[in-house]
Amino acid sequence: MEFHEYPDRDMMMLRVAQRIASELGETLRGADRATLSVPGGTTPGPVFDTLSGADLDWSRVAVLLNDERWVPEDNPRSNTALLRRRLLTGRAADATLVPLYARAPRPEEALDALSDGIRPHLPISVLLLGMGADMHTASLFPGADKLAQAMASDAPPLMALRAEAAGEPRITLTLPVLRAALRVHVLITGTEKRAALERARKLPPEQAPIAAMLDYAQVHWAE
Numbered sequence: 001m002e003f004h005e006y007p008d009r010d011m012m013m014l015r016v017a018q019r020i021a022s023e024l025g026e027t028l029r030g031a032d033r034a035t036l037s038v039p040g041g042t043t044p045g046p047v048f049d050t051l052s053g054a055d056l057d058w059s060r061v062a063v064l065l066n067d068e069r070w071v072p073e074d075n076p077r078s079n080t081a082l083l084r085r086r087l088l089t090g091r092a093a094d095a096t097l098v099p100l101y102a103r104a105p106r107p108e109e110a111l112d113a114l115s116d117g118i119r120p121h122l123p124i125s126v127l128l129l130g131m132g133a134d135m136h137t138a139s140l141f142p143g144a145d146k147l148a149q150a151m152a153s154d155a156p157p158l159m160a161l162r163a164e165a166a167g168e169p170r171i172t173l174t175l176p177v178l179r180a181a182l183r184v185h186v187l188i189t190g191t192e193k194r195a196a197l198e199r200a201r202k203l204p205p206e207q208a209p210i211a212a213m214l215d216y217a218q219v220h221w222a223e
């Protein structure tokens, strides 16, 4: 794991956005298309604000979430709504959103169609992950009902999971897809998450799913 500590959050958000833009640009210079996968939640909004203005050929970029809460877009907890509001705007409005949500009562009912939609966009060129203070990443929550299957090497790309701490049902990219990403960044703020990260490094991935990604990642932290 490569650890980057920043003097403040504003600086970190700016630098991470610049880094991602530069990595996407590099990908697009060598290939027709690039795939960017990003987290939802409360942390990445400021990265999106800067990244959405990056001077890239966004029409060749596919954007997909790491995971989604099974709620419609008019729900304030929708990660898709966050993406539309703060990333897929400005220059980045030309990017293609690869959906992780469809109107169905249960994620299992939409899983096959959503999986078919993401397959052509793999592997992920640039992966930005978040982390909860409980050491989950994407929607790989400690104690989730299908965590072991989602972390197995033969896991399908996308799975539906449920966990007490998650609230609503989730749909998530699985560990093999996350690990196959060509560049991996983890974005973390605050002392509680820093302590959780340190704890995760000593725990098995079933107890601390983020641990399964740390060997592959550059971790960015600011208080």
Ligand SMILES: O=C1O[C@H](COP(=O)(O)O)[C@@H](O)[C@H](O)[C@H]1O
Pocket (backbone or CB within 6 Å): 038, 039, 040, 041, 042, 043, 044, 066, 067, 068, 069, 079, 129, 130, 131, 132, 133, 137, 138, 139
């Ligand atoms: O539920 C989720 O949580 C994590 C962390 O969110 P944060 O609000 O603590 O930044 C996020 O990475 C994930 O995408 C999201 O669905």
